[in-house]
Amino acid sequence: MKNQTATPNLSATIADAIRSDIVEGRLLVGDRLPSEAELADQHGVSRATVREALKRLAAQSLIRTERGAFGGAFVNHLSYDEARAQQATTSTLLLGMNAISFQVACEARYALERSCTALAAERRTAALLGKMREEIDRQSDPSLTDEAFCASDVAFHRALVDCAGNEVLSYHLAGSVEAMQPLMNMITFTARSRAEIVDLHRAIVAGLDRRDVASVERALATLEAYTITLGQSVLKARAGR
Amino acid sequence: MKNQTATPNLSATIADAIRSDIVEGRLLVGDRLPSEAELADQHGVSRATVREALKRLAAQSLIRTERGAFGGAFVNHLSYDEARAQQATTSTLLLGMNAISFQVACEARYALERSCTALAAERRTAALLGKMREEIDRQSDPSLTDEAFCASDVAFHRALVDCAGNEVLSYHLAGSVEAMQPLMNMITFTARSRAEIVDLHRAIVAGLDRRDVASVERALATLEAYTITLGQSVLKARAGR
DNA sequence: GATTTTTCATTTGTCAGACATTTAATTGTC
DNA sequence: GACAATTAAATGTCTGACAAATGAAAAATC
16 A cells, blocks of 8 residues: 555564454464564574564554463453444544544534434433432532533443444444544533533433433434533634633 | 552653643644754653654644654644544444444434435435435445445435535444444345445435435335345354355 | 472573764855 | 855664563473
8 A cells, every 4th residue: 555665664564464364363362472582584584673563553452461471462452442442542542633623523523422222212221310410410510620520521421322322333423522522621611501511411321211312312403502502612712812 | 740540650640741742732743842852852752752652642633744954743732533543443443342232323324324314315416416416326236345335324324414514424424334343244245235325325315316304214214124134144144044 | 299499591681882874054165 | 146166964674682471392390
């Protein structure tokens, strides 16, 4: 593709080779890679170069290393949490670095979130509805800082997407919700805007409870529109300063 | 200074420190990091350790390095393509390593994909509709291998999500579609199943053309159900073997 | 004989120093 | 002023060494 290999860059090449072995199933979860010395021999490079390659893979949570006899590099079992954390880091950076308008990011986030409404209304559990009501209670406390309000907001929406009872969907949606947090943290929430948001959160829970998909989607759409106006007022205030 | 954990792991610690500097905005896109020798001095470690830390960051596309005088490590501008490639790798591995049923993965994928239908019907362009029709033509060629058919399928769905005209949404959805490719590649597409899929693709394009959201969603729902039956027949065939 | 302790080999983590290669700025030459 | 050679700075790679961790085998002890 874009790898011209004018300068081979041995450690990157070796990392790519091992990554392919893992992604394409030639190395399975738990498998032990050859020792650094053996890998160096096999690829005809020094141990330092092999180590750089292994560190690249470790940064992607593809391998984990253990010290000592019978230690070494092992193909890592990628958990949902690790995967979500990685996805959130990448997405956060993407949003932060690309001069994306708050409106575009918000539109994407809520479009994605609406993809769970039908399944969530069908499968919501009492436990998750309880969790959502708990977060609503927390958000009603006026002494909450803006950061804490945002964090509770994230927890509320994560419970919402978990209602769909599909962990793959939860992974994708939770990652996109988390990635928005730095942008949301720019907003100063007044008592009035908090009340408005909490009302909409209540509408979402009530809608899920009644398995009323349409009302959940309406509440989410209203929430999206309201969040965008809040974001725009922040930008306007900044420009006018 | 020295944060002593159980096992310090210097290169990981240094990578974390620099990563925070980037994610939290103390280092901006394009900024040059100190040279490896300077970083080694600053952190009181050897150059090899610094290099391992930098390779970890490079693996996450957070930095890029340039050789020569006035070269060095620079904070990388994370592009949509890089971010999507990373997300797809992570998601693919997650799906491959967690004994996820084909049905659950498929359900998540199509739930996500439906999140673009309303925007796509509103904003679809002639160019993207043309691209989709082009892929449909390709898919109608019976001499196509299963892998090539899958690749064209991915291209078709990427054009579909691009219709929404929201690059953030495209990034998330394209990543999730790509992540499914290894699972889709397990399926052997008969002439009959290919015809069925192509028909549904045509229905999607026609629906977008007429800005008929409901018909696009119906076609996607049918495609989801059909894909799941195809996947299940593969699993059944395997079990019976 | 069973249990505890010691030794030992293996492997990763880190360091120091060296040389090769790349690259842009500088200098020298015409 | 244009072009070629030099130089300095930086990454890329190699070599060899030692430290630290760790499980297994061997030895010592009861």
